[in-house]
Amino acid sequence: MTHSEKKTFSRNIKLTIYGILTVLVAGLFVVSYLFLTRFSGLEEEDIHIPPFTKIDTLKIPPRPGIQGVVISGPVITDLIFDINLKAADIQPLDWNKLVSIDRTAEVTVRARVAADGRLIIKRDQGDILDRGHPDAGREIEKSLSSWVYFPYKEGLILFYFNVPSKGTKKVIIDATKLKRNKKVPEKKEVLNGLLHYIRGLDQSEIGYSSVTFE
């Protein structure tokens, strides 16, 4: 064996030894991974926990108090006082029909919401101001008398219908005189919802403010 052959042989042996060692170290990594997954019983996603998520998972548990306890109760849902559209025989006020009956009609209605939610109008007691527009008044009375609200409020409610109005609201509803129904529990808030059942009139044409009844 010449000197150069000896050198090459020795280099090959060295390379083989380094190669075996590299494989051994790589094997160690594989074994360590297997140890993490199989032997320690950890899930795949639990092995590599990014540091930022680790903070999130370490939540401080709620602490019990010794002076007393506040037990979370049921959620209180607010009640919406609005028209019960599922009530029997409820009739909408057809705005187009009203216009066809009397396009200059101007009618004010004073109605009473009964404890059961029905809308009561008494023409003989002067609840309808329809001077000069009796047909329109009767049409409005017919529809409004069929309206039924959810029984959360009761009292006076005023409606002002101004058919020829341009620029201002065609219908104004005054619900400020309504009071909570006494049967509604005090903790429940009663909010106003849809207070009318009028078809053929844009919602923007209906306003909620005070109405003068005279």
Next chain:
Amino acid sequence: MAFKPYDTSKRKPQLVSLIDMAFLLLLFFLVTSLVAQLTQQEQKLSIPTPENKPGRAQILIQFLSENEFLYIDQTTNSIVQEVNDQFGFESPGKQRRRIVERMLAEKKYDKVEVNKKLKDLKKFATDHPDQQYFILIRCPKEIYYYHVLQLVQSISGLPNVNYGCVGGTVADIRNATDISLRTEIDNHGKKRENLVILFPK
């Protein structure tokens, strides 16, 4: 001075160091994997310490004896409401006594019943992971803590069901300075009617 020429052919890998390093690596992985496993277990371990103020809970379980419990949850509100409605003219102390008597009559359960209730709760909590539950367990010192652990065992395991244990007897509820319903806004902005029980100091 003549130096001996460096003979590269005699150079050998330092096997001792390499093996040493290999074993050190193995040891490192063994230890770190064990630590990782422990960390995971610790994360699941919840040991909240009590604080000196009224706490909040969804359910209060008061040990009456080893096998009897007072189980107070949101359904108890109706008892308080009814007593307030019917006996609102009485002094607050009398009303509180009536409430506690009715609680003891209507909300007292044995171990089997409580375990069934907790099982149902766990099922509900599993189906509704967004709902958070905190169960406060009050146990008098006369009762072995083993019984509390048995109860805890039936609660634990769900991320949305937490629990806390404090010492206390039913006498604290009997002598409560306040048992009333209070409207509060919860963390989600929802209005709730909560039951407040303040123990005597």
